Amino acid sequence: MNADPPRTRIQKKNRHAILDAALEVFSRHGFRGATLDQIAGEAGLSKPNLLYYFSSKEAIFVTLLSGLMETWLDPLRALDPDGEPAEELLAYVRRKLQLSRDFPRESRLFANEIVQGAPRMEHLLATDLKSLVDDKAAVIQGWIAEGKIADIDPHHLIFSVWALTQHYADFDVQVRAVLGPDHDPLAEAETFLTTLFTRLLRP
Amino acid sequence: MNADPPRTRIQKKNRHAILDAALEVFSRHGFRGATLDQIAGEAGLSKPNLLYYFSSKEAIFVTLLSGLMETWLDPLRALDPDGEPAEELLAYVRRKLQLSRDFPRESRLFANEIVQGAPRMEHLLATDLKSLVDDKAAVIQGWIAEGKIADIDPHHLIFSVWALTQHYADFDVQVRAVLGPDHDPLAEAETFLTTLFTRLLRP
């Protein structure tokens, strides 16, 4: 999937700086709202120099997305069909919440793109993401059939995990504005979501 | 709060057309990603003519936001302290889901702005929104103290309503991509969320 990997050390360093800067800027302003000037500035390069490493704004964006997709889907991929059902699902929630804590920019990047209609991601959603979700939904449906967890729609259960965990990264400013200072939203979220999903899944 | 209301009929019509077009464009691309050309085109006006009605891009945006804020907070405002607790909260969820169904553009407008750090809304969040939420959280805390519903954090309960209901408007393309055709996501969501909150709130 990847093109030729960068060769020289300076290339590697600059490409990395660009992608990190791009993550920062794209996640804050969305694709169209981001400017090459900002990305170049953040990366410590001139704008034309930036375009030496990537042929276009879209090229930066696509490279960024495909590099992050794997990390993004890992928590769901790790759902073990042979594990203890409720515990597996709660562990999934915790992994996803961990991503919101450690990689909020990545979360906002995807959020921005999807809210704006996902014009550069729609294919990935309908193929990779759909097949992974369908796969895991079948696992969950199996657990339901065995009476291990409550009878709830597996697809919407997965949506609810996404919505509830990503909310704390994507809508962070709102959460903090409402809670006020002296709060650790993500720590509180872990307690709250553990309760929520425990009650939801109990057969 | 409002400036002088428009006088002539044509002004009223044009202002309305502009705000509707702006809602469409801002909700799809965010503030910076939106262009006056697009808004003008969608509204059937020339760009300079548009700027006759609103002095700047930001003026359009702010007018739009403040006009929608009330509608947006109504479902929570309607939570009745004297009602039957669990039923009140479930009705709140249904009202919020109704907004996702009927006003997805409004939902995405707010989502875009908040994901991007809410630079033009932060004040509203920390004042109007916070005081409303604190108020209703106290009501919910009262219900908990009376043993009418389960003991869960009221603020995060409200966040969970937002996250779960708005997800179906803001991440609509993802939901549809994963479910595939022949689904009515919002109808399914109503069933799912009713179950979820019923189980969560049961004392």
Added chain:
DNA sequence: GTCTATACCGTGATAGAC
């Protein structure tokens, strides 16, 4: 292989004719 200078276009906003 790396960066500087620059072209060229679309953007938000204004001036002035109608």
Added chain:
DNA sequence: GTCTATCACGGTATAGAC
């Protein structure tokens, strides 16, 4: 009250010097 013409600016992308 509305439109045409235009401006200054910042946007993406390229040509060519080092």
